[in-house]
Amino acid sequence: MVAVGSKCRVCKEPAIIDLPRHNAHFCAEHFLELCRRQVVKAIEKFEMLTKDDRILVAVSGGKDSLAVWDLLIDLGYQADGLYIGLGIGEYSDTSAEFARAFAAQRDLHLIEVSLRDQYGYDVPTASKATKRVPCSACGISKRHLFDKAALDGGYTVLVTGHNLDDEAAVLFGNTLRWDVEYLARQLPVLPSRHGFPKKVKPLVRLTEREMAAWCIVRGIDYLVDECPMAVGNKHLAYKEALNAIEQQSPGSKAAFYLNFLENMAPLLVGRSAAATDSLQSCSSCGAPTTGDLCAFCRVVAKASAHEPVPVELVLGKGRGRR
Amino acid sequence: MKVLLRNPRRELTIDGKRSVNSLLAELQLARESHLVIRNGTLVPGDAELTVDDVVEIRPVISGGA
Ligand code: SF4
Ligand SMILES: [Zn+2]
Numbered sequence: 001m002v003a004v005g006s007k008c009r010v011c012k013e014p015a016i017i018d019l020p021r022h023n024a025h026f027c028a029e030h031f032l033e034l035c036r037r038q039v040v041k042a043i044e045k046f047e048m049l050t051k052d053d054r055i056l057v058a059v060s061g062g063k064d065s066l067a068v069w070d071l072l073i074d075l076g077y078q079a080d081g082l083y084i085g086l087g088i089g090e091y092s093d094t095s096a097e098f099a100r101a102f103a104a105q106r107d108l109h110l111i112e113v114s115l116r117d118q119y120g121y122d123v124p125t126a127s128k129a130t131k132r133v134p135c136s137a138c139g140i141s142k143r144h145l146f147d148k149a150a151l152d153g154g155y156t157v158l159v160t161g162h163n164l165d166d167e168a169a170v171l172f173g174n175t176l177r178w179d180v181e182y183l184a185r186q187l188p189v190l191p192s193r194h195g196f197p198k199k200v201k202p203l204v205r206l207t208e209r210e211m212a213a214w215c216i217v218r219g220i221d222y223l224v225d226e227c228p229m230a231v232g233n234k235h236l237a238y239k240e241a242l243n244a245i246e247q248q249s250p251g252s253k254a255a256f257y258l259n260f261l262e263n264m265a266p267l268l269v270g271r272s273a274a275a276t277d278s279l280q281s282c283s284s285c286g287a288p289t290t291g292d293l294c295a296f297c298r299v300v301a302k303a304s305a306h307e308p309v310p311v312e313l314v315l316g317k318g319r320g321r322r
Numbered sequence: 323m324k325v326l327l328r329n330p331r332r333e334l335t336i337d338g339k340r341s342v343n344s345l346l347a348e349l350q351l352a353r354e355s356h357l358v359i360r361n362g363t364l365v366p367g368d369a370e371l372t373v374d375d376v377v378e379i380r381p382v383i384s385g386g387a
C-alpha cells in the first residue's frame with residue numbers, strides 16, 4: 001500500500017493521478033469531474049452542441065473516440081457512433097471489436113461501414129494504388145464517409161475525438177511551415193457548408209493522457225495498440241517534441257494551442273481557401289469538390305481496380321504530411 | 323515486481339521497490355506519454371510500487387491523423 005501517497009486536491013482522499021499542468025492530484029471521482037468540466041467548457045465556448053442536436057461520433061475503437069462518446073452520453077447528449085472498417089489487417093479487426101463491445105454494453109447505436117465490402121478496397125491497397133502515404137488515402141476515405149453518413153442519416157453534427165495533443169501537434173506542424181491556409185482552418189468547430197456537416201472536437205481542452213485515464217477509470221476497454229501505419233509519421237514526432245517541452249514546463253501544450261485559438265485564429269479569418277473556393281458537385285457521387293471527380297471517387301476508382309495489397313507491404317511508409 | 327509494457331508488448335521483472343516516477347525514469351519513458359496501472363488501478367507518480375505488485379505501463383500517444 002501507499003505509505004505517504006498524494007491526496008486529491010478537492011477531497012483529500014488518496015489520488016489516482018497527477019496532472020502537472022494543473023499542479024494538482026485528483027481522486028477518481030474528481031478527475032472525472034474535471035474532464036466533464038473541460039468538455040462542457042469547450043462545448044459552450046465554441047458553441048459546439050446543443051441537447052437537441054442529433055450527434056454522430058466517429059468511432060475508431062481507440063481511447064479518444066470511445067471517451068468522447070462516453071462523455072457526451074454522460075452529459076446528456078443523444079449520440080450514435082460510426083465505425084469505418086479500414087481493412088488494416090488485425091488492427092482493424094480488433095478495433096471493430098472494441099467499438100462494437102462499447103456500443104453493445106451501453107445499448108448505443110453503432111453504424112458500420114466497410115471499405116472492402118462496400119467500396120471494394122482497403123487502406124493498404126489504396127495507398128499502393130494511389131501512391132499516397134497510407135494516412136493520406138485513409139484520411140480522404142474517412143472524411144468522405146463521415147460526411148456522407150452524417151448527411152444521409154440526418155445528423156446535425158459530426159463529432160471527432162481529436163484531443164489537445166492532436167491539435168497541438170497539427171498546429172506545431174502548420175507553424176513550422178507557416179502554412180497560413182491550414183492555420184486558418186485549424187478550428188475546433190467547422191460550420192456546416194453546402195454538402196458538409198458541422199464538425200466539432202469536444203476534447204480539445206483535454207490531453208491524450210487524460211483521455212486514456214478517463215477510459216481506465218470508467219472501465220472502458222479500448223485498443224491500446226497503434227495503427228501499424230502510424231509508425232514513424234511526423235505527427236508522432238511533433239507530439240514527442242511537444243511532450244518534451246511539456247515535461248520541462250507543464251501547461252505549455254495547452255497554452256500553445258488554446259492561446260492560438262484565442263489570440264491568433266481571429267487574425268486569420270478569411271485566409272482559408274475553403275472559405276472562398278467555389279465548389280461544385282462530384283460528377284460521380286455528388287459530394288462537393290473543386291474538380292470534376294472528388295478525391296474520394298478518384299481513390300475508389302484506382303484502389304478498387306487494384307489487386308488487394310497486404311498490410312506488410314506498405315509498412316513504414318507513413319512519413320507523410322502528418 | 324512484474325512490469326508489462328506495450329507497443330510492442332513485453333514483460334520485465336524488476337527487483338526492489340521504487341516510486342512510479344523513478345520506474346518511468348529508469349525505463350526512460352516520458353511521464354506525459356504514459357500512465358501506470360498497479361494491480362488494475364491507476365496510480366500517480368509518487369505512488370510506491372512494491373515487489374509484489376503487477377504493474378502495467380500504458381503508452382497514451384497515438385499517431386493517427
Ligand atoms: S494511423 Fe493513418 S492509416 Fe492508421 S487509422 Fe490513422 S490515418 Fe488511418
Ligand atoms: Zn477527490
Ligand SMILES: [Zn+2]
Pocket residue numbers: 282283284285286287293294295296297298
Ligand atoms: Zn465523388
